[in-house]
Amino acid sequence: MSIKQNLQNIKDTIPNEVTLVAVSKTKPIPDLQEAYNAGQRIFGENKIQEMVQKWETLPKDIEWHMIGHVQRNKVKYMAKFVSLIHGVDSLKLLTEINKQAAKHNRIIPCLLQVHIATEETKFGLNEEELNELLNSEDFKKLKNIQIKGLMGMATFTSDKSQIKKEFNSLKSIYNNTKNSIPTITILSMGMSGDYQIAIKEGSTMVRIGSSIFGVRNYK
Numbered sequence: 001m002s003i004k005q006n007l008q009n010i011k012d013t014i015p016n017e018v019t020l021v022a023v024s025k026t027k028p029i030p031d032l033q034e035a036y037n038a039g040q041r042i043f044g045e046n047k048i049q050e051m052v053q054k055w056e057t058l059p060k061d062i063e064w065h066m067i068g069h070v071q072r073n074k075v076k077y078m079a080k081f082v083s084l085i086h087g088v089d090s091l092k093l094l095t096e097i098n099k100q101a102a103k104h105n106r107i108i109p110c111l112l113q114v115h116i117a118t119e120e121t122k123f124g125l126n127e128e129e130l131n132e133l134l135n136s137e138d139f140k141k142l143k144n145i146q147i148k149g150l151m152g153m154a155t156f157t158s159d160k161s162q163i164k165k166e167f168n169s170l171k172s173i174y175n176n177t178k179n180s181i182p183t184i185t186i187l188s189m190g191m192s193g194d195y196q197i198a199i200k201e202g203s204t205m206v207r208i209g210s211s212i213f214g215v216r217n218y219k
Helices: 003-013 029-037 048-057 072-078 091-103 127-135 160-180 195-200
Strands: 019-023 042-045 063-066 084-088 108-113 145-151 186-188 205-208
Touching (some): 003 019, 029 048, 048 063, 048 072, 072 091, 084 091, 084 145, 145 160, 186 205
Parallel strands (some): 019 205, 042 063, 063 084
16 A cells, blocks of 8 residues: 555544654655645654755655654754754753753644553653652753653553553543643654554554655664
8 A cells, every 4th residue: 555545544543633743754755745734734753864864855744753862962953943843851951951942932832751661661750750840940951942741652562452541541640730730732643553443542643654755664
């Protein structure tokens, strides 16, 4: 099936109020152009240099989402154009994003990453660290970032009940966080293998790659 047909099939399975991020990391520019021609405007990348190259080449009405783990020394390369940074998991990183955003006279939207999986390798804050960050004086001084919501990744497992439980715990943390930041609207959870469970558990944004572009070829 073509990228256009894949996109249409996925859009048919997700509610209108759920945002689809097409995860285009490692994919060549013609593939992104094909998705763009089919109406997709939001793309997710996990390497800043690759995202910069694609941003320079592709149409300027694309929203670029940084979905990978962010190294602080690379923030400056995307600060002038990035639409949303997903995986923010420390005050140090937020401070750097704020600094680079100020240089471009921008307010950069961010999602705070919460650790919900059993795997140790996944990044993210636990609920206590999240609350500590949000209540800290240093956080309150940051004027060039805007927290738009939370994101998290479930354990890579075929056990659907475990995935459901992890998404459910993130939804509950999201509801609690809404008390301190009533303006948050994004709960980003769910990927190609588990996005339908995520949507049932309250996700408002899904990140789908291989189901659109086909299996990734990591060299």
